[in-house]
Amino acid sequence: MPGVGKRFVYRGRIGKVWSGDMEDSLFTEFVRTLAAAGRINFSLTLAAFPLTLVFAAALAGLRSIPLKPLQIVVGVYIDAIRSTPLLLHLFFVFFGLPLWNIRFDAWTSAVVTMTLHFGAYQAEVYRSAVSSIPVSVREASTALGLRGISRFRRVTLPLAFRISVPPTSNNLIDVFRGTSVVALVAVQDIVFKGTIMLQTYKGDSPIIFMIIALFFIAVGYPMSMLTKVLERRFVVV
Amino acid sequence: MMALLAISFKDIDRWWSYAPTLWEGLQITLKVSICAMALGLAIGICVAILSQSKNRVIGALVHVYVQIGRVVPELVQVFIWYYVLPDYGVVLTPFMAGVVAIGVAFGPFVAEVFRAGIESVPRSQWEVASVFGYSRARTWYRVVLPQATRNVFPVLSGYVISIFKATSLLSFISLREVFAVARNEAALNFRYFELFTIVMLIYLALAIPTSVGLKQFSSRYFRW
Numbered sequence: 001m002p003g004v005g006k007r008f009v010y011r012g013r014i015g016k017v018w019s020g021d022m023e024d025s026l027f028t029e030f031v032r033t034l035a036a037a038g039r040i041n042f043s044l045t046l047a048a049f050p051l052t053l054v055f056a057a058a059l060a061g062l063r064s065i066p067l068k069p070l071q072i073v074v075g076v077y078i079d080a081i082r083s084t085p086l087l088l089h090l091f092f093v094f095f096g097l098p099l100w101n102i103r104f105d106a107w108t109s110a111v112v113t114m115t116l117h118f119g120a121y122q123a124e125v126y127r128s129a130v131s132s133i134p135v136s137v138r139e140a141s142t143a144l145g146l147r148g149i150s151r152f153r154r155v156t157l158p159l160a161f162r163i164s165v166p167p168t169s170n171n172l173i174d175v176f177r178g179t180s181v182v183a184l185v186a187v188q189d190i191v192f193k194g195t196i197m198l199q200t201y202k203g204d205s206p207i208i209f210m211i212i213a214l215f216f217i218a219v220g221y222p223m224s225m226l227t228k229v230l231e232r233r234f235v236v237v
Numbered sequence: 238m239m240a241l242l243a244i245s246f247k248d249i250d251r252w253w254s255y256a257p258t259l260w261e262g263l264q265i266t267l268k269v270s271i272c273a274m275a276l277g278l279a280i281g282i283c284v285a286i287l288s289q290s291k292n293r294v295i296g297a298l299v300h301v302y303v304q305i306g307r308v309v310p311e312l313v314q315v316f317i318w319y320y321v322l323p324d325y326g327v328v329l330t331p332f333m334a335g336v337v338a339i340g341v342a343f344g345p346f347v348a349e350v351f352r353a354g355i356e357s358v359p360r361s362q363w364e365v366a367s368v369f370g371y372s373r374a375r376t377w378y379r380v381v382l383p384q385a386t387r388n389v390f391p392v393l394s395g396y397v398i399s400i401f402k403a404t405s406l407l408s409f410i411s412l413r414e415v416f417a418v419a420r421n422e423a424a425l426n427f428r429y430f431e432l433f434t435i436v437m438l439i440y441l442a443l444a445i446p447t448s449v450g451l452k453q454f455s456s457r458y459f460r461w
Contacts, residue, residue, distance in 0.1 A: 083444035084437050085402035088416065092437075095429040173308065180310035184409060191312060198320060205321045213309050213317070220308025 027207065030197065034211050037193035041179040041215075044107070044189070048114035049175050053168070055115050056122030063127065074123075081120035087181050089113045094185045110182040118175050125171060129164035130156060166231040173223050177216065190215055255422055255435065262418035263439060269335050269404050269414060274397060276340025281347025285385075286377065288352050299348075306345035311403050314342045319410040331412040339403050343396060350392050354385030387459040394451035398444045405440075415439055 063074045081089070090113045094106065104112060133156060141155040183192035194212045198205055288299045306314075315338040318329060329337065358381050366376040386393075408417030416436055423432040 080437075080441060083398050083402070083448075084440040085405040085416070087405045087408075088433060088437055088440065091420070091429070092433050095423070096433050097430075099430050177308065177310040180312045181406070183312070191310075191316070195316065195320075203324065205324055209313065209317050209321050212313055213305075216309045216313065217305055221304055224304060224308055 026201070026204070030201075030204070030208060030211055033197070034190050034193055034208070034215065037188060038190040038215050040107070040182075040187060040189040041176065044110055044114065044179045044182065044187075045172075045176045047111045048118070048179075049172055051111065051115040052118045052122050052171070052175065055119035056126055059119060059123035060126040060130075063123070078120045078123055081117055082124070086113070086117050086178055087184060089117050090181060090185055106182070106185055106187045109185065110179075110187050114175060114178055118171060118178065121174070122168065122171055125164050125167045126160070129160040129167075132163055133159050162234045165234045166227055169223065169227040169230055173220055173227070176220060176223070180216070251428075252431075252435065255419075255432070258418050258422065259415060259435065259439065262413055262415035265332070265412065266401070266404050266414040266416075267443075269332060269339070269407060269412065270401050272336040273339035273343070273404070274400050276336060277343035277347050277396075277400065280340060280344030281351055282382070284344060284348035285351035285355055288348065289355060303345040303348055306342065307349075309342075311339065311342045312406050312409070314338045315406055315410060331407065331410045334410055335404065335407040335412050339400060339407070342403065343400055346396055346399075347393070350389045350396070351385060354389035355381060357388050358384045387455075387461075390451070390455045390459065394448055394455075397447060397451065401440065401443050401447070 059074055059078065063071055063078075065071070090110065093104065093109045093113045093116075097103070097109075137155060137159065138151075141151050146154060179189060180191045183189050183195065186192065190212055194208050197208050201208065284299055284302060287295050288303075290296060290299075315335065318338040318341075319331065319334040322329060322334075362380055362384070363376060366380045371379065404414055405416040407414055408420060411417075419432040419436040423429045
């Protein structure tokens with residue numbers, strides 16, 4: 001591994017804080033390498049999650065158009081995606097699509113896959129948010145003379161948004177957890193790096209996997225606590 | 238596009254030739270899924286019951302297990318059971334590691350679902366049960382858990398499908414389940430699209446009857 005045992009000189013923003021003849025311990029080297037690989041997980045999440053939201057909005061929008069065949073197609077897509085594994089979709093995009101001359105590099109295909117996969121889940125979130133608005137609200141807004149687009153914009157959307165915040169945040173956690181799977185098509189994320197390091201440092205597998213687990217906990221635990229807060233905050237009815 | 242849709246008898250013969258190995262893989266997938274479901278359900282129910290305990294240590298432990306288990310990806314947990322435990326002298330077969338990993342990974346989700354279900358059973362049920370002279374264990378078993386199960390059954394059946402899906406990860410610890418078999422076949426003849434489509438249809442063929450069946454079951458069994 002590059003850098004093991006090199007002299008370590010830290011030049012931070014505050015200037016030279018610490019330098020010395022201290023050899024890097026294997027542990028700090030593991031942490032540094034894995035954390036560097038963890039950036040891939042972040043970049044995947046940051047790229048895929050907004051796309052997921054947009055794609056899901058498009059799906060939900062298509063489904064709300066009163067055109068039966070379209071609704072059936074979108075419904076079948078959502079259900080089919082939701083009942084088959086992310087790993088399979090990833091392999092479809094990474095190994096299957098090149099046969100139709102659609103080629104992405106590993107990172108892009110991971111983003112595309114996660115958008116297609118989690119978009120289906122997020123579309124369900126939107127749908128259930130809209131459908132959980134009580135009928136009486138719709139009737140009341142009709143009585144106030146709101147109709148069509150203006151009712152959607154002023155009544156349905158704000159309410160549905162509030163309802164959909166906690167499950168959306170849950171979905172964000174799922175996207176982040178899902179980034180671990182991309183290791184299996186050789187995107188060099190933290191899990192991939194971990195399995196590679198496993199071959200070199202066979203005896204250190206507990207440390208390597210502890211660092212990987214801690215990485216996911218350090219990011220995921222605050223997110224899941226945030227979801228709990230949001231759940232309490234965004235109680236609508 | 239039409240060229241892609243054109244199917245010849247040769248294709249059908251080839252698809253048929255996949256059947257024996259895929260069937261073997263499917264059996265392993267089913268076995269792993271069912272064992273993992275049983276384990277996950279057992280862990281989930283126990284943890285949900287423990288979460289109602291007034292003991293703060295138990296409460297903290299449950300919180301740690303549930304919150305950590307929910308954020309560490311299944312794949313990492315699978316690798317931990319398969320690659321890390323041998324360092325401590327515990328060598329699991331891929332099948333065992335898969336069952337334990339998936340079961341433990343889904344325990345927290347099941348526990349959260351059951352906790353919500355248990356909390357949805359009114360306190361008065363406990364009081365009525367004690368009036369009838371039920372012991373605590375009997376109250377759990379005969380009064381609270383059946384009602385909790387009924388309340389959470391739809392959510393729970395969603396996790397059954399998730400466990401089917403999660404078993405696909407076990408192809409990476411050399412368990413020869415259906416996805417691993419398909420990958421092997423595809424590596425031989427490069428017909429990735431075809432094989433992955435077949436596997437996708439197999440997963441759908443597992444998931445759709447399961448969810449329909451569970452819905453039927455709950456409408457029959459939970460009529461009270």
